Amino acid sequence: MTPFLQISNLNVTLGQTHPILRSVDLTLSEGETRGLVGESGAGKSMIGKAILGTLPSALRVRSGEIVLDGEDLQRLADKDRRRVIGAKAALIPQDPLTALNPSKRIGVQITNRLVDILGWRRKAAEARAIELLDEVHIPNPDRVMRAYPHELSGGMRQRILIAAAFAAEPKLIIADEPTTALDVTAQKQVLKLIHEMQQRHGTSLLFVTHDLGVVSKICQSLTVLYSGLVLESTGVDEFFATPRHAYSRALLQATPKYTDPDASLTPVPDPVIEATQREVQMFDRKQAHV
Amino acid sequence: MTLLKRALAQLCTTAITLFGVAIVVFFVVRVVPGNPIAMMLPPGASAEDISRLEALYGLDKSILHQFVIWLGGAVQGDLGTSITTRQPVLELVLSRLPATLELSMMALVIAVAIGGVLALTGTRMRGTRVEGAIDVGNGMALSVPDFLWGLVLILAFGVLWPIFHISGRASPTLDFEFATKFYLFESVLRLRFDVWLDLVSHMFMPALALAIPLAAIIAQLLKQSLKETMHLDYVTLARTKGYGENSVILREALPNAILPTLTLVGVQFTFLIGGTVIIERLFSYEGLGNMAIDAVINRDLPLIQGIVILFALIFTAVNLVVDLSYAALNPRLRHG
Ligand SMILES: Nc1ncnc2c1ncn2[C@@H]1O[C@H](COP(=O)(O)OP(=O)(O)OP(=O)(O)O)[C@@H](O)[C@H]1O
Ligand SMILES: [Mg+2]
Numbered sequence: 001m002t003p004f005l006q007i008s009n010l011n012v013t014l015g016q017t018h019p020i021l022r023s024v025d026l027t028l029s030e031g032e033t034r035g036l037v038g039e040s041g042a043g044k045s046m047i048g049k050a051i052l053g054t055l056p057s058a059l060r061v062r063s064g065e066i067v068l069d070g071e072d073l074q075r076l077a078d079k080d081r082r083r084v085i086g087a088k089a090a091l092i093p094q095d096p097l098t099a100l101n102p103s104k105r106i107g108v109q110i111t112n113r114l115v116d117i118l119g120w121r122r123k124a125a126e127a128r129a130i131e132l133l134d135e136v137h138i139p140n141p142d143r144v145m146r147a148y149p150h151e152l153s154g155g156m157r158q159r160i161l162i163a164a165a166f167a168a169e170p171k172l173i174i175a176d177e178p179t180t181a182l183d184v185t186a187q188k189q190v191l192k193l194i195h196e197m198q199q200r201h202g203t204s205l206l207f208v209t210h211d212l213g214v215v216s217k218i219c220q221s222l223t224v225l226y227s228g229l230v231l232e233s234t235g236v237d238e239f240f241a242t243p244r245h246a247y248s249r250a251l252l253q254a255t256p257k258y259t260d261p262d263a264s265l266t267p268v269p270d271p272v273i274e275a276t277q278r279e280v281q282m283f284d285r286k287q288a289h290v
Numbered sequence: 291m292t293l294l295k296r297a298l299a300q301l302c303t304t305a306i307t308l309f310g311v312a313i314v315v316f317f318v319v320r321v322v323p324g325n326p327i328a329m330m331l332p333p334g335a336s337a338e339d340i341s342r343l344e345a346l347y348g349l350d351k352s353i354l355h356q357f358v359i360w361l362g363g364a365v366q367g368d369l370g371t372s373i374t375t376r377q378p379v380l381e382l383v384l385s386r387l388p389a390t391l392e393l394s395m396m397a398l399v400i401a402v403a404i405g406g407v408l409a410l411t412g413t414r415m416r417g418t419r420v421e422g423a424i425d426v427g428n429g430m431a432l433s434v435p436d437f438l439w440g441l442v443l444i445l446a447f448g449v450l451w452p453i454f455h456i457s458g459r460a461s462p463t464l465d466f467e468f469a470t471k472f473y474l475f476e477s478v479l480r481l482r483f484d485v486w487l488d489l490v491s492h493m494f495m496p497a498l499a500l501a502i503p504l505a506a507i508i509a510q511l512l513k514q515s516l517k518e519t520m521h522l523d524y525v526t527l528a529r530t531k532g533y534g535e536n537s538v539i540l541r542e543a544l545p546n547a548i549l550p551t552l553t554l555v556g557v558q559f560t561f562l563i564g565g566t567v568i569i570e571r572l573f574s575y576e577g578l579g580n581m582a583i584d585a586v587i588n589r590d591l592p593l594i595q596g597i598v599i600l601f602a603l604i605f606t607a608v609n610l611v612v613d614l615s616y617a618a619l620n621p622r623l624r625h626g
Contacts, residue, residue, distance in 0.1 A: 052530045057417070079534065086532020098523040103545040103621055117532035148621040161527075 002070075003027040004204050005051070005172055010064035012043075012050055012228070020046055020059060022229040022283055030171065033198060033205040035215035035236070037251070038225035039268075044208045047225075048174040051206075052085055069171060086117045090165035092175040092194065096157035096182070100149035107145035110164045118168055125167075132163035136193055155186040159193065166197055173198065176208045191218070212252060216240060224248050227280045247276045293617060300613060304606040311602040312364065312595070316357050319591050326373050326589040347373060347592075360595070369599070370592035374585075379596035383578060387600065388471035389459055390570070390577035394563050396474070396493055397500035401562070402555075404501065405508025412509065413516040413539055424509065431506035437568045440499035444572070447495060455492045457574040464488055496573040500562050507558055508551060515547040549620055556612030560605045 005028040012021035021043050028034050036044050049055045051066055053073070066073045069088050073081050093099040100109055110132065111125035120128075126145070133141035136159040149157060158178065165173055175194060179187040195218045198205045207219060215222050216236060223233045224245065232245045243249045250268040327343045344350040348359060363370060369379035412424040434442075448456035455461070460473060466485050470476050474493070477486040519525060520543050528542045567579035574580070578597055585593040617623040 054526050054529050082529075082532045082534060085530060089530070091527060091530045093523055093527055095523060099527050101524040101528075101542055101546070103619075112528075113531040116537070150622050 004030045004069055005206070006065070006067040007047070007051070008065050008067075010047075010050060010066065011062040012046060012055065012059055013062050014059055019284065020228050021050065022227070022280070023064070023287070024225075024228070024230055026223055026230070026233065028172065028204045028206060030204055031202045032221060033195075033207060033219045035212075035219035035222035036206060036208045036225065037210065037212060037215060037222060040210075041227075042225040043228040044225055045176055046228075048091070048176050048206065048208060051172075051174060052089060052091055053081060083117065086113060087168060088170055089172040089174065090168070090170040092158075092162055092165045092173060092178045094177045094181060096154050096161055099161055100157055102149055104148075105145065106147050106149065106152070106160055110145075110160070110167055113164070113168055128167065129163070132166060133160070135166075135197070136160070136163045138163070154182055155190065158182060158186070158190050162190070162193060162197060166201060166203070169201065170203060172204045172206070174206045174208070177210070180210075194218075224251065226276050229280050229283055231276070231279075246272050293614060296617060297610070297614065300606075300610045304603075304610070307606055308599065308602055312361065312599060313357070315595050315598045316360065317353065319594050320353050320356075324589045326591055329589055330373065347371075360592075364599070369596040372585075372593045373590045374588045374593070379592050382581070382593065383596045383600050385471060386576065386578045386581050388473070389575065390563075390566050390579060391604075392472060392474045393493060393497055393500070393566055393570070393575065393577060394559075396490075396497040397504070397562055398559055400497055400501035401504035401508060404505035405512065408505070408509035409512035409516060410539060410544075412513040413520065413543075414535060416517060416520075421513075424513070428506040428510045431502050432510075434503075436499050436503055436562075436565045437572060439502045440496065440569050440572045443495045443499055453491075454495050456495065457492075459489070459492055459576050460485075461488050461492075492573075492575075496566075496569045496575055499572075500565050500569055504555070504558050504562050508555060511554055512547060512551045515550050516543050519543040519547040545619070549616065552616055552619070553612060556608055559612075560608050563601070563604060563608070 005026070007024055007026040010021055010024040010026075011019065014020050024043075024047060026034075026036075026047065036047065038044055046055065046059065049059075050061060051068070051073075055061070061074060064074075068084060071084055073084065076084060100106070107126060107129055110129040111120075111122065114120040114125040114128065115122055129145060130141045133144055138144050138156065138159055144152070144156075144160070152160070158181075162178075178194060179190050182190060191214060194205070194207075197203075198218075205218075207215070209215060219236050221233070221235050222239055224231045224247065226247055232239070232243070232248050234244070239248065240252070243252055247268065250272045254268055326347070327340055327349065330343065331339060341350065348356055351359070360370060367380060369383070371377065372379050372382055375382065408424050408428070412421045415421050444456050447454045464485065466477075466482065468476055474486065474489050477483070477489060516539065520539070522543075525538055525542045528538050533541070566577060567582055569575070570577045570579035571583050578600065582594070582597045584590075585597060
């Protein structure tokens with residue numbers, strides 16, 4: 001089966017030369033959930049932003065391909081690219097408190113993609129939105145449609161953002177640490193909800209997280225990123241049985257088993273970090289010679 | 291708080307403010323040197339004549355007594371009689387009010403239009419030379435006060451390239467009987483666009499002079515606020531939905547970015563109205579401000595008081611409107 005999302009050799013730099021993503025390869029088949037893990041600043045969010053075309057203005061895609069459902073995004077004109085992304089992909093953002101527009105009603109924020117970008121009738125889009133709110137277990141969907149974000153709790157808002165992400169039946173959803181801004185109980189519920197929705201709709205999911213415990217629960221595959229370099233890309237079962245990279249092994253040891261919440265978090269030991277940094281430097285030197 | 295409650299609270303504040311203004315003005319104009327009676331009589335008038343006139347205008351009583359009399363009239367809508375024209379002050383100021391209101395509104399519309407377009411353009415072209423040019427233009431506009439802009443405009447469009455009228459409110463040759471003092475509104479309502487054009491070509495330069503500094507403030511503030519909003523998560527989310535730069539600015543960022551600007555525009559608009567005093571003089575525009583200068587020159591105490599009270603009333607009304615529209619535009623306040 002051809003992958004639905006295929007990123008190959010993606011290089012993103014800050015300014016002219018400073019590498020942020022280093023020749024990243026990443027694939028996602030239809031219906032697959034891939035975890036994207038790595039320490040803070042590794043570039044996980046930038047992969048998502050590169051796919052969705054929302055990289056910060058200081059960052060540039062230098063080379064590489066992002067093929068989404070057969071379309072090479074880098075080759076499309078801006079307008080076409082936006083349309084393809086809007087129709088086929090969606091983002092579940094990290095912070096539900098800042099991801100909804102405070103001056104717009106919830107209903108509009110779910111239906112606007114359908115109406116403005118995909119040309120649906122307003123009535124049909126509203127019916128679809130109510131259906132989706134129902135699906136993410138929001139009580140009184142009709143009332144919530146007319147509410148403003150500040151009237152709703154953080155957990156509610158994250159459900160709404162999930163509903164909005166699924167509105168156009170996208171084939172790819174990128175979830176960038178969708179639970180870190182929530183309290184522990186809401187975290188579990190939202191995670192379950194995303195998993196449920198993804199299964200029901202058969203969507204591919206790129207799940208950005210720090211939490212290997214979560215990866216073991218909902219992902220089939222995962223990619224480990226360090227300083228913009230992919231260290232390991234493998235199936236979840238293989239990874240947890242026999243992690244290949246030393247950094248992965250250290251990461252796995254650093255993660256407390258979710259069955260044992262009291263287990264202490266051991267940081268990745270310095271020698272492993274240093275070895276990994278050398279690997280990154282070697283990669284850069286090799287690149288410079290090409 | 292509901293809108294109604296806010297409005298009522300504002301009304302109380304307004305009453306107190308006006309009372310305070312009345313006290314201050316009343317005493318200040320009587321303390322500053324210059325006697326209205328002396329200005330009315332030829333030099334060498336007899337003491338008898340002077341005291342007769344003083345008694346006529348109530349100026350022989352103590353200041354406090356005068357104030358009580360004036361206040362008693364004012365609450366019933368009687369602001370006294372003008373010393374120079376012998377007409378009721380209320381009638382005089384009301385006959386000039388429409389001209390000043392039309393001028394101020396025109397200036398506000400121009401300022402919002404220019405400032406808004408510049409802010410949106412600057413946001414759209416952020417980081418480019420266009421934005422730099424807008425910033426430089428704003429700086430220039432702000433470093434020159436409105437009456438100097440008035441002189442510059444007179445020189446440019448009245449003298450060197452005379453396309454606008456430089457004095458008055460309408461051409462004396464205008465063949466039109468106005469039923470109200472709101473000339474501009476009336477010309478539109480009666481569909482006399484030839485008259486409207488004549489009025490606008492008189493009003494345009496003074497309005498533009500008043501508008502330039504405010505336009506610069508709006509451009510600067512709204513652009514800043516828009517640029518900050520453009521980095522927020524909900525704007526990024528809208529981009530992933532497929533919206534282009536223009537829609538993102540207009541639909542997602544603008545409705546939120548406009549709120550902080552609105553409050554400041556309210557304050558600045560009151561300054562603009564204050565600016566009409568000099569600008570109306572400069573362009574011989576028959577409004578309240580022009581009348582105020584005459585009143586001061588003639589020491590026409592009742593008229594000065596009436597004009598100041600009216601200005602204070604306008605200022606508080608502007609603040610009220612700003613406050614209410616802020617609440618109406620901000621969903622957090624509408625329901626809270
Ligand atoms: N606006 C920006 N301008 C310049 N550099 C940036 C910008 N945003 C991020 N970066 C850089 O890009 C790199 C990758 O950041 P990214 O946000 O993708 O990390 P992350 O893996 O998502 O981390 P976290 O787990 O903290 O979210 C970081 O080194 C960061 O300094
Ligand atoms: Mg991130």
